[in-house]
Amino acid sequence: MNSKIISLSLICLLFLSCQGQQTKTVQTVDVTAFAEKLKATDKAQLLDVRTPEEFSSGHIENATNVNWNGDDFVAKAENYDKSKPVFVYCKVGGRSAQAADKLAELGFNEVYNLEGGIMKWNASVNVKPSEKIIGICDQEYGELIKSSERVMIDFNAKWCAPCKKMNPYILKFQREMADKIKIVQLDADENKTIVDQLKLDGLPVIIVYEKGKEVWRNVGYISEEELRKHL
Template sequence: MKKIILALALLASNYSFAQTKISGEKALEDLSNNKNIQLLDVRTVKEYETKHLKDAINIDWKDQANFEATVTNLDKNKPLYVYCLGGGRSAAAAKKLTDLGYTVFDIDGGIMKWESNNLPLVTNEEANKAKGMTIQEYTNILQNNDIVLIDFHATWCPPCKKLAPIIENISKKYDGKVKVVKIDVDQNSQLTKSLGITSIPTLFVYKKGKKTWSQNNFVKQKTIEKQL
């Protein structure tokens, strides 16, 4: 019986460990004090080149064949800190890496939350400067339309994909009455940071320029329509 209880405890411990999250602030502190930590960015090469955490190596989670082949070069005897844009890809990668025997810590909220907390980044200033909608353009949309529905999303985000046909249905159903704006966070990094967007999907409803509702995560069409 004791052996069974011990085995169950170990399984629970391993499951819990696979789900380990660490805040950006704590990660930065650890990275500053422990040079043995390996830092892994699992976003695309293009995302990485635009901005990334200092000393991070880049292995694209989307490219599964390359990912599995390349991570074998990482040291299983050293802790591995993982991040992506908002946390979705890093969570999946963390589980995979834990299954492979790595000691993994998933940086909560990814680079979006890291940046919103004004933590240091290595950036390509020119790429960021010319990237996406400006805050003035965003404000103009709000001022020039009575009711606006904003959908902050990304092409790789599963709940965003699930939400996409709902947003499309609403756009058609309320054509001429509601201005529906889809904003890809990867293509609008400066705007995303300015508005404090740290997770996706994020939905905003504005009426007469004033925000009246917000939602983080997937939501049904009826729920959105009640806010319009």
């Protein structure tokens, strides 16, 4: 009986030890720590795990595209040096967290995941805005938020799960409240310029304007009932 208890205890300790090692291997860090570590690493292995389309619209300098959702993620990842640090990021941090765990499973010793993804990176004061205009510009946006007494802007994305969950009732509000508030939906990927200028660092983002001035903002998921209260 005692030997069984001892054996079970040893198995538990081994399991916890492995889990601790996995946690130490993958470190999710903020923009400042990520940038500093990246700068201090010679010939850093920087992986953008978004889709090729997202990558082509803008990426962190010297990054290479290894699509997490692609069939060849593992095959491409195996081409990198597992004994050296590897840095990963995506749009807001979800896909890169999964990719980081996979890299740890593949035997990479030191993996850094960018918390908040490239949206946090682009919202950082250390990042220079791109001169290329993608989507609506600041002047057009200014006209848009003044186009009605009250305007609600919904920044979303096709890949964003909370955005998809909120979309049905936002469309419903758009119809039901047309006489009270103008509701406009903007895809963050298709309107990168204004997203960067507003320094939005997450999705979805709801901003309500009155006479062109911001009066309320919500970042992340919000229920139908709660959103209705602010409209």
